[in-house]
Amino acid sequence: MKTAIEVKKLCKSYSNIKAAQNIDISICFGEVFGLLGANGAGKSTTVECILGTKKQDSGTVSILGMNPQQERKRLFEKVGVQFQEANYQDKIRVAELCKVTASLYRNAADYIGLLEQFGLSDKLKSPVSELSGGQKQRLFIVLSLIPNPEIVFLDELTTGLDARARRDVWRSLLDLKQKGLTILLTSHFMDEVEVLCDKIMILKKGEAIFYGTIQDAVAASPYEKLEEAYLWYTDEEEKEYESI
Amino acid sequence: MKAFKTLLKTEISLSLRGMDMFIFAICMPIVVVVILGALFGNKPAFEGAEYTFLEQSFGAVSTIAICAGGVMGLPLVVSDYRSRKILKRFKVTPISPALILTVQVVIYTLYSIASLILVYMISALFFDYQLRGSWSQFLGAYLLVMLSMFSIGLLVGGLAPNTKIAGVAASLLYFPMLIFSGATLPYEIMPAGLQKAANMLPLTQGIKLLKAASLGLPIDSVFIPVVVMIIIAVICVTISLRFFKWE
Numbered sequence: 001m002k003t004a005i006e007v008k009k010l011c012k013s014y015s016n017i018k019a020a021q022n023i024d025i026s027i028c029f030g031e032v033f034g035l036l037g038a039n040g041a042g043k044s045t046t047v048e049c050i051l052g053t054k055k056q057d058s059g060t061v062s063i064l065g066m067n068p069q070q071e072r073k074r075l076f077e078k079v080g081v082q083f084q085e086a087n088y089q090d091k092i093r094v095a096e097l098c099k100v101t102a103s104l105y106r107n108a109a110d111y112i113g114l115l116e117q118f119g120l121s122d123k124l125k126s127p128v129s130e131l132s133g134g135q136k137q138r139l140f141i142v143l144s145l146i147p148n149p150e151i152v153f154l155d156e157l158t159t160g161l162d163a164r165a166r167r168d169v170w171r172s173l174l175d176l177k178q179k180g181l182t183i184l185l186t187s188h189f190m191d192e193v194e195v196l197c198d199k200i201m202i203l204k205k206g207e208a209i210f211y212g213t214i215q216d217a218v219a220a221s222p223y224e225k226l227e228e229a230y231l232w233y234t235d236e237e238e239k240e241y242e243s244i
Numbered sequence: 245m246k247a248f249k250t251l252l253k254t255e256i257s258l259s260l261r262g263m264d265m266f267i268f269a270i271c272m273p274i275v276v277v278v279i280l281g282a283l284f285g286n287k288p289a290f291e292g293a294e295y296t297f298l299e300q301s302f303g304a305v306s307t308i309a310i311c312a313g314g315v316m317g318l319p320l321v322v323s324d325y326r327s328r329k330i331l332k333r334f335k336v337t338p339i340s341p342a343l344i345l346t347v348q349v350v351i352y353t354l355y356s357i358a359s360l361i362l363v364y365m366i367s368a369l370f371f372d373y374q375l376r377g378s379w380s381q382f383l384g385a386y387l388l389v390m391l392s393m394f395s396i397g398l399l400v401g402g403l404a405p406n407t408k409i410a411g412v413a414a415s416l417l418y419f420p421m422l423i424f425s426g427a428t429l430p431y432e433i434m435p436a437g438l439q440k441a442a443n444m445l446p447l448t449q450g451i452k453l454l455k456a457a458s459l460g461l462p463i464d465s466v467f468i469p470v471v472v473m474i475i476i477a478v479i480c481v482t483i484s485l486r487f488f489k490w491e
Contacts, residue, residue, distance in 0.1 A: 053335055053491065073338045081336040087329040091261045096254045103250035104337045147337075 004029045004151055004182040005050065010059035012049050018206045019045040023059070025201060025211075029150075032173075032183040034193045037203035038234060043186040044084060046203070047155055050184070051081060063151065077106060080144035080152040084159075086136045088128045094139060095124040098146065105147045114142045117172055119165070133160040141169065145176070152176075154185040158192055170195050190227035202233050209233055247339060251347045259351055265317050269309035269355040270362065276428055277305050277363050281371035289432065295459050297430075298371050302363070303382070303454030304426040307389055309359030311427055311447060313352030314393030315400070315417040321348055322401030323410035326489065335490040342485060345402075349394050356390055377460035385457050389450035392473040395480035396446070402484035421447045446476055 007025040011018075019042045027033045035043045048054040050061050052068030061068060066075045088097055098115065102108035115121045118138040123131060131139060137160050144152050157173075158166045166189075173183065173196060187193055193200060194214060202210040202217070210217055210233050214226055221229035259265055277298070284297035293300075322345070325331050334344060367373030375382060396417065404410035423429055424438065425447035431439065442448045449469035456463040 051336055053332055072335070073340065076336050076338050079336070081333075083329070083333065085329065087333045089255075089258055089325070089328075089330055091258055092254070096257070100250050100254050101337070103247045104339050106338075153336075 002029050003027065004031070004064060005033075005184065006060075006062045007046075007050060008060045010046065010049055010061065011057045012045055012054065013057060013206075020049060020056070020203075021206045023201075023203075023208055025050075027182060027184060027199070029182050030177070030180050031198045032177055032185065032196050034197035034200040035184065035186045035203065036188075036193065036200055036230060041203040041234075042206040043203055044155060045206075047153060047184070047186060051079075051153060077147065078150045080147050080149035082140045082144040082152070082154045082157065084155040086128075086140050090129070092128055093124070094120065094126050094128055094131070097128055097139070098143065101143050101146045107148050109146050109148045111142065111146055114145055115139075118142050119168065134162060134165050137161055138165065138169065149181070151182040151184070154183065156187060157185050158187070158189060166192065190225075190230055194226050202230065204234055248343060248347065251343070252350060255347055256351055256354070259317075259321075265313060265352075265355055268312035268316065269352075269359055272312070273305055273308040273359050273363050274366060276308060277302075277366055278370075280305070281367065286372060295376065296372075298367060298373055299376070299459060300432065300455065301430055302367055302373060302375075303385075303458045304428075304430070304451045306360045306363050306386065306454065307393075307425075307447060307451055308422065308427050309356045310352075310386075310390050310393050311418060311422050311425075313355050314390070314397040315421065316397075316414050317355075318348055318352055318394060318397030319401035319404065319410050319414045320407070322398070323404050323407045326491065327407045329491070331490045341488040341490075345398055345484070345488075349398070352394060352397075353390060356386075360386065375458055377457040382454060382457035385450065385453035388470060388473050389447065389454065391477045392446050392450065392480075395477040395484075398484040399480040402488055421445050424448070426451045446473055449473065 003026055005025060005027040007023055010020055010023040012020040023046055025033070035046060037043050045054065049056040050063070050068070052061070052072060055069070063075055064078060068075055094115070098111040102111050112121070115124070118141060120135060120138055120142065123135065128136065128139065137158070141154065141157060144154065158169055161169065170192065177183065183196070185196065197214060199213055200210070200217060201208050217233070218224065218226055218229045221232045223229045223232055280301050281298050286296050286298070289295055289297045289300040331344070400410060400413045400417065404413055421427065424442040425445045426442065427447065431442065431448070431451070434442065450473060453463065453466065453469055
């Protein structure tokens with residue numbers, strides 16, 4: 001299988017804090033990759049260095065064979081991004097934000113259809129600021145899909161969504177996965193990771209403490225569920241400390 | 245082109261919804277011209293002058309909108325979009341910084357032109373104003389003033405590290421220029437010392453050109469103000485594009 005995203009020895013630190021240390025990631029086309037870890041473990045930093053919105057201290061990144069710093073305009077024709085925080089102009093309406101986003105791409109998707117798929121078709125005229133947290137979240141997933149992307153980055157994709165909306169988002173993403181979309185996501189919800197991800201990486205203090213398939217992650221731990229295995233991976237040090 | 249048109253249309257709606265530019269660039273020059281017209285109306289600019297006070301002030305008043313948009317609106321909108329991380333979101337799309345900035349410049353150009361038309365119509369209809377010089381010279385000078393003011397605004401918006409500093413810088417540029425360059429307070433009634441200080445402001449030079457074109461007076465030194473304003477514009481635009489920061 002061909003690689004869609006290749007990250008080698010990525011390092012990034014802020015003053016004294018090492019936010020990412022020697023991160024290696026390789027994601028094939030059509031794969032869904034989950035980046036896991038507690039708050040502050042370095043997920044967002046890693047994602048931003050991959051996207052080129054932050055400059056790494058060392059290491060290389062290649063998305064679709066392109067360097068995101070040097071080939072930004074060509075690359076982002078084919079890559080959709082949803083950031084953790086929703087950023088939009090004051091007083092802008094849903095339809096306006098979608099239309100502007102669509103206008104930036106050569107082959108934009110039909111955003112009306114996407115809004116419908118994500119349950120927002122009655123919100124076209126609403127100011128984005130008046131949407132609920134979950135609605136905003138879904139809107140920004142829609143925006144990330146407007147480019148008809150080959151790869152999509154979703155940072156904490158279902159934070160703030162209710163149970164029903166979460167299931168709906170999963171279903172939509174699984175559909176897109178079937179059509180060959182490559183996804184890199186970060187998440188705090190292990191049920192979601194189990195449903196969506198083929199491979200995961202668990203980060204702790206900027207270091208990868210696990211990298212592989214979900215089955216491997218569970219098998220290598222003394223537990224049978226991903227959530228417990230995940231907690232076991234991330235808590236290991238504390239447990240050793242307690243036993244002393 | 246599609247991106248430019250859509251972004252322009254949306255940003256114009258957003259700007260009008262925001263109201264501040266409507267007040268500062270459209271309403272304020274109208275208020276100033278009405279007050280000047282009502283107070284001094286058709287009185288001569290000074291004893292023995294061949295033109296009226298309003299005719300003398302027309303060029304200056306027509307730049308209020310340029311000043312408001314260029315050194316207040318433009319830097320604030322750019323730094324606001326940066327601090328709200330809207331530019332960060334744009335960075336992960338194929339848009340170029342030049343397109344984002346051009347859209348904003350076009351919006352403030354439209355405000356300025358709308359203001360010029362309104363100020364002209366009010367002056368002509370209610371206060372018997374007429375442009376004695378050449379329209380082409382006047383419009384050329386007007387374009388030049390826009391170019392230099394907007395480029396200063398782009399520079400401030402592009403380089404200010406946060407909205408607060410952009411706001412302070414904008415006020416430091418806006419208020420002295422608005423008051424001392426002759427845009428609101430007529431240059432002619434200032435004491436000589438203040439006139440000298442005001443001459444340092446690029447807007448003052450621009451207003452002198454406009455005034456000469458409006459009154460049909462000979463301009464003794466067009467060359468220097470024109471060159472100075474063009475140089476300012478080229479330097480500011482180059483720096484603001486070269487050092488454009490998405491975040």
